[in-house]
Amino acid sequence: MRRNCGIVILMALGLTSRAVPQNPTSVSGRVLEFETRQPLEYTNVVLFTAADSAQITGTVTTSEGRFELSGIQPGEYYLRLLFLGFEPKHVDIVLGESPENLGDILLSPTSVLLRGVVVEGERPSLTYQIDKKVIDVGQLSTTISGNAAEVLENIPSVSVDIEGNVSLRGSSNFTVLIDGRPTILDAQDVLQQIPASSIGRIELITNPSAKYDPEGTAGIINIVMAKQGRRGLGGLMTANVGLNEKYGGDFLLEYRNPGFSALFGADHNNRFFPGTDLDENSYTYQGTTTYSRTRGETRRGRLSWGLRGAVEFVPGAGNFLTLGFRHGQREYQQNSVLRHDQWSEPTLQHSINTNTIHRQRGGDFTSVNLNYLHKFNTNGHELNADLQLGFDNSDEFTISELHDGPKTLNGRRTTEAGPETEFEGKIEYVLPIREGHRFEAGYQGESELSEENTGLREYDTVSGSYQTLSQYTRKVIYDENEHAVYSLYAGEIGALGFQGGIRAEYTLRNIRLNETGEKFLVDRLDYFPTLHASYKFGKVHQLLASYTRRIDRPRGWELEPFETWTDANNVRRGNPSLIPEYIDSYEIGGQTVLGGVAVSGELYRKVTHNKIEHIRTVYAQDVTLRTMDNVGKDYSLGTEFLANFDLMKSWNVNLIGNLYHYAIEGVILGEEFSRSSFNWTARMNNSLKFGNTTQLQLNGRLHSPTVSSQGRREGYVSVDLALRQDFLDKQLSVILQVRDVFDTRKREFSSNGPGFSTYSFSDRESPVIMLTVRYSLNNFREHEDQRNGEGEGEFGGEEF
Numbered sequence: 001m002r003r004n005c006g007i008v009i010l011m012a013l014g015l016t017s018r019a020v021p022q023n024p025t026s027v028s029g030r031v032l033e034f035e036t037r038q039p040l041e042y043t044n045v046v047l048f049t050a051a052d053s054a055q056i057t058g059t060v061t062t063s064e065g066r067f068e069l070s071g072i073q074p075g076e077y078y079l080r081l082l083f084l085g086f087e088p089k090h091v092d093i094v095l096g097e098s099p100e101n102l103g104d105i106l107l108s109p110t111s112v113l114l115r116g117v118v119v120e121g122e123r124p125s126l127t128y129q130i131d132k133k134v135i136d137v138g139q140l141s142t143t144i145s146g147n148a149a150e151v152l153e154n155i156p157s158v159s160v161d162i163e164g165n166v167s168l169r170g171s172s173n174f175t176v177l178i179d180g181r182p183t184i185l186d187a188q189d190v191l192q193q194i195p196a197s198s199i200g201r202i203e204l205i206t207n208p209s210a211k212y213d214p215e216g217t218a219g220i221i222n223i224v225m226a227k228q229g230r231r232g233l234g235g236l237m238t239a240n241v242g243l244n245e246k247y248g249g250d251f252l253l254e255y256r257n258p259g260f261s262a263l264f265g266a267d268h269n270n271r272f273f274p275g276t277d278l279d280e281n282s283y284t285y286q287g288t289t290t291y292s293r294t295r296g297e298t299r300r301g302r303l304s305w306g307l308r309g310a311v312e313f314v315p316g317a318g319n320f321l322t323l324g325f326r327h328g329q330r331e332y333q334q335n336s337v338l339r340h341d342q343w344s345e346p347t348l349q350h351s352i353n354t355n356t357i358h359r360q361r362g363g364d365f366t367s368v369n370l371n372y373l374h375k376f377n378t379n380g381h382e383l384n385a386d387l388q389l390g391f392d393n394s395d396e397f398t399i400s401e402l403h404d405g406p407k408t409l410n411g412r413r414t415t416e417a418g419p420e421t422e423f424e425g426k427i428e429y430v431l432p433i434r435e436g437h438r439f440e441a442g443y444q445g446e447s448e449l450s451e452e453n454t455g456l457r458e459y460d461t462v463s464g465s466y467q468t469l470s471q472y473t474r475k476v477i478y479d480e481n482e483h484a485v486y487s488l489y490a491g492e493i494g495a496l497g498f499q500g501g502i503r504a505e506y507t508l509r510n511i512r513l514n515e516t517g518e519k520f521l522v523d524r525l526d527y528f529p530t531l532h533a534s535y536k537f538g539k540v541h542q543l544l545a546s547y548t549r550r551i552d553r554p555r556g557w558e559l560e561p562f563e564t565w566t567d568a569n570n571v572r573r574g575n576p577s578l579i580p581e582y583i584d585s586y587e588i589g590g591q592t593v594l595g596g597v598a599v600s601g602e603l604y605r606k607v608t609h610n611k612i613e614h615i616r617t618v619y620a621q622d623v624t625l626r627t628m629d630n631v632g633k634d635y636s637l638g639t640e641f642l643a644n645f646d647l648m649k650s651w652n653v654n655l656i657g658n659l660y661h662y663a664i665e666g667v668i669l670g671e672e673f674s675r676s677s678f679n680w681t682a683r684m685n686n687s688l689k690f691g692n693t694t695q696l697q698l699n700g701r702l703h704s705p706t707v708s709s710q711g712r713r714e715g716y717v718s719v720d721l722a723l724r725q726d727f728l729d730k731q732l733s734v735i736l737q738v739r740d741v742f743d744t745r746k747r748e749f750s751s752n753g754p755g756f757s758t759y760s761f762s763d764r765e766s767p768v769i770m771l772t773v774r775y776s777l778n779n780f781r782e783h784e785d786q787r788n789g790e791g792e793g794e795f796g797g798e799e800f
Contacts, residue, residue: 025095026070029102031061031081039065039379040107043083050076050092064380083107132205132222133157137196147269148194148202148223150739153720156640156656157204158221159681159703166191168218169206169604169636169658173552175216178223181388182213182424185330185365191221193304193330195250195267197238197774200226206604207532207546207587210486210501211428211440214528214550217583217608226252235777242770245272245301253777261312272301275764277336284755285621289345292622294355296338298762304330310369318375325369331362340402342622354403359567363393380432385425392420400568401459411459412568413466420450437491440501448480452557456565472565475514478556482507488530497534502527505551511559520559520576526551544602545588552581554612558628571619572626579630582609589640597645604660606636613709615668618755631673631709632666638679654685664709669754677707693726711751718745733774740766 031043045067046058056077061067074095079102081089087108093100135155149166152158159167165188168174176187183190203222205212212220226236232255239249250267277298282291306328313321340355367390374383394417401411428442456472459465488501509522532546557564560574589602610630619625638660646652663676686698697720704715721738743766750759 023074023097024071025074025097026068026072026099027077027079027093027095027102028066028068028099029105031065031067031083031105031107034106034108039063040083041065043067043081043107045069046080046082047072048078048080050078081105081107132203135202135204137199137201147192147196147271148199149188149191151196151199151202152191152221153701155202155204156642157206157658166221168204168221169606169638169660171218173216174218175213175220176223177220179225180222181369181386183367183390185392187221189330191223192302193269193306193328194223195238195248195269197236197772198226198250198252198265198267200224207548207585208530208550209499209532209548210488210503210528210530211442213444213484214503214505214548215553217550217552217581217606219550219585232256233778236774237777238772238774240770240772242768244274244765245270246768246770259314262310264307264309266305266307268305270301270303272299272303272333273765273768274299275762277338278759278761279338280759281622282757283618283622283624285618288621290342290621291344292340292342294338294340296336296355298334298336298338300332300334300764302330302332304328318377320371320373320375322371322373323369324371325367327364327366329362329364331360334359353409355400356403357398357400357567359396359398361394361396363395365392366390378432380430380438382430383427384430385427388422388424390420390422390424392422394418394420398567408459408464409461411466412565413457414565414567415453415455416564416566417453418451420448422446422448433491437489439487439489441487442485444482444484444486446480446482448478450478450556452476452478454564472563474562474564476556476560477512477514479510479512480508480556495536497536499530499532501530503530504528507553509556511556513560513562520561522553522559524580526580541590541592543588543590546586548585550583550585552583552608552612554578554580554628558612563625566626569623570626571623575628578612578628579610581612581630583607584609597643599641599643601639601641603639604636605638608634611664611666613664613666613668616710616751616753616756617669624756624758629668631668632664634662634664637661650689652687654683654687656683656685657681662706664707666709668709673709675707675709677705677712679706680704693730695724695726697722697724710753711749714746714748716745716747718742731776733772733776735772735774737768737770737772739768739770743767 027047031040031045032038033040039061041061041063043061043065044058045061047056047069048054049056056072057069059067059069072095074097076092076094079089079091079093081091089105089107091102091105093102133156135151137151149160152166153160157169165172166174172188174187176183176190178190178194185193201224203224204219205222206219208214208220233253234256235251235253237249237251241247248267248269248271250265252263252265254263255261275298276296278293278295280291280293282289284290306326308324308326310322310324315321334357336355336357338355338357340353341350342353343350367388370387372385376382395415396417397413397415399411399413402409424444424446426442426444428440431439433439453475454472455474456469457466458469460467482505484503484505486501486503488499490499491497505526505528507522507524507526511520511522512518528549528551530546530548533544535543537543557572558574559576559578561576563571563573565571584607585604586606587602587604589600591598591600593599611632611634612628613631615627615629615631616624617627638658640658641656643655644652657680659678659680661676661678663674665672665674667673681701681703683699683701686696688696688698690696699720700718702715702717706713706715718739719741721741722735724733724735726733745764745766747762747764748760751757
């Protein structure tokens with residue numbers, strides 16, 4: 001597949017291919033780093049004629065460092081091998097009628113920066129592998145001062161709403177990995193915190209293999225952090241500033257030599273967005289219908305800071321020992337001042353007051369990671385062990401008050417707080433069987449202990465103070481253990497590539513209510529098969545197909561059989577009889593190059609069994625109750641396509657589209673229901689270059705409306721703009737970004753159910769203007785991991 005990507009790269013470099021003569025032959029080989037004998041993935045391999053140095057064809061190496069050029073007329077040629085940070089290699093060859101295998105070709109790192117040599121051309125921003133899509137974040141100037149969530153706005157399969165909430169193929173239920181490892185933070189929180197400038201690439205795994213945790217309906221988003229690509233000291237420093245309390249910065253320093261490496265980085269971000277909110281509600285309770293309308297100003301935002309570091313030792317040949325850490329703090333804030341108008345039937349007498357809301361959620365977190373990797377003498381034969389310990393304190397409170405001038409009419413204060421400790425260990429073994437074939441097996445175990453303290457206080461107009469309601473004060477203990485074993489086999493038979501695996505998971509979860517000693521136990525054993533296949537037609541045509549089975553387990557609070565106030569107008573009550581969702585996911589796709597246009601497409605189908613839905617009913621006047629139930633099934637059938645081409649030499653266009661039909665059916669509150677919608681998203685990303693140092697990006701996106709069991713979310717359109725200017729041989733970059741240029745991005749949602757109807761509309765500050773300055777020390781760049789080829793970082797994937 002990466003050979004296809006290499007062809008696209010070489011086309012961008014202006015390489016051309018000649019017609020293939022009759023009775024062609026081929027040449028193949030493997031490219032390794034000279035000192036470590038590790039494969040060099042993405043090495044450019046270009047074939048020239050010896051007589052006149054005419055360019056014939058080219059490709060890039062696979063994750064194993066391998067390449068093959070076919071359809072070549074016998075004769076005298078030479079190969080040119082290029083990899084940034086390594087000395088170019090020249091190999092003379094004479095091809096006869098039989099295929100030629102050159103064996104291992106070794107590249108040596110450059111000792112100095114060759115300022116006299118300029119290599120034009122860039123890696124494509126998106127490449128496909130048998131089980132994932134890989135996005136090169138360095139190509140996306142429109143998000144360089146943002147966070148991981150803002151980067152995801154510009155890539156296939158992902159949508160991000162006005163508040164920064166991410167969904168993968170329409171679902172907010174997915175797993176986030178950092179350098180191939182889980183994070184103790186919530187998926188949405190971690191995507192909001194990681195600075196875009198510190199990300200090397202993002203991997204989308206919509207149908208993960210058996211080696212990955214199957215939790216999450218939509219799949220996995222793996223964030224691979226940027227690493228230094230050459231020896232010595234390297235660094236990356238970024239600072240950004242915008243209007244209305246938007247500023248931040250981060251730096252990353254790394255020292256590398258063959259026996260020791262060290263990394264240290266820090267980041268800080270402050271992002272707040274003023275806007276307006278509108279809510280219209282009607283509730284029928286005990287025969288009385290009450291209407292309310294609130295409208296006013298809201299300020300939402302996040303602030304965070306973090307430290308991360310790692311050291312890696314090479315105690316002996318083929319051994320790597322890594323210790324990493326991450327510590328930080330994040331916080332979400334919302335402050336609203338709203339005009340509240342309420343009336344009831346039959347009098348319709350209006351009561352107009354001021355509603356103030358303050359909501360805050362956040363805390364500190366710490367994680368430590370120890371990794372050991374042993375590589376045996378045979379290439380690809382390795383043993384990998386990892387231990388990770390994490391601590392997280394997450395506190396949340398909401399204060400909602402209704403005022404008549406200086407007088408407080410009523411108010412509620414809700415709290416949820418509690419620490420969490422998580423320990424995870426895994427061991428993985430990879431055994432090459434023969435050329436192109438391998439067997440993998442592993443064990444993963446996780447133990448999590450957390451507590452949740454909830455409370456409710458109401459304002460007493462007589463005493464003028466808040467009083468605790470003891471019936472809503474609880475302490476819940478969660479003790480969860482998961483153990484998994486997996487195995488998979490991958491291989492190639494001619495043009496056919498395949499990978500099959502099976503995973504077994506045992507879950508033991510104990511939820512205990514501290515006040516009464518009441519317990520709720522989950523004890524399950526589940527199996528998850530996976531199958532992936534690919535077939536190549538020539539150099540540029542490929543078919544991909546896969547099937548996976550996944551699971552979505554109920555969250556702990558979804559099983560709590562008691563009422564908890566989340567804010568002044570909402571109460572939740574869990575359901576201890578909930579069972580997990582099981583998801584059958586099918587994908588088939590292809591990619592090719594047609595007349596200079598790289599085209600790829602996928603057809604996917606997903607069926608969710610035991611669908612868990614959050615159901616709203618009326619609890620009291622102006623208050624709704626949210627409960628959970630397994631309502632039935634939902635279905636998604638859709639297609640996703642991408643086209644990448646150059647309108648002219650300096651203008652690249654990337655078109656992305658996703659169309660799918662969504663349907664959900666089952667039983668809610670004893671009544672059968674069925675809802676469906678046809679959903680679509682479209683994006684057009686334009687990149688224009690003016691010389692070697694100036695780049696303009698213009699990105700547009702459209703989102704259609706979509707439905708859920710009780711609601712409908714409206715669509716939107718938005719446009720982003722970025723101008724980048726490089727200085728000092730591209731070591732210094734200045735980027736001006738304008739997001740949502742025409743102020744067209746809104747959030748509009750409506751919901752209806754027994755006895756209630758709601759409508760909400762949010763308009764966030766637009767356009768958002770940011771100025772970013774980025775400096776690279778010693779040509780710091782993303783480092784492709786040459787130790788294992790699985791997308792983990794140079795430091796064994798320290799947890800972020």
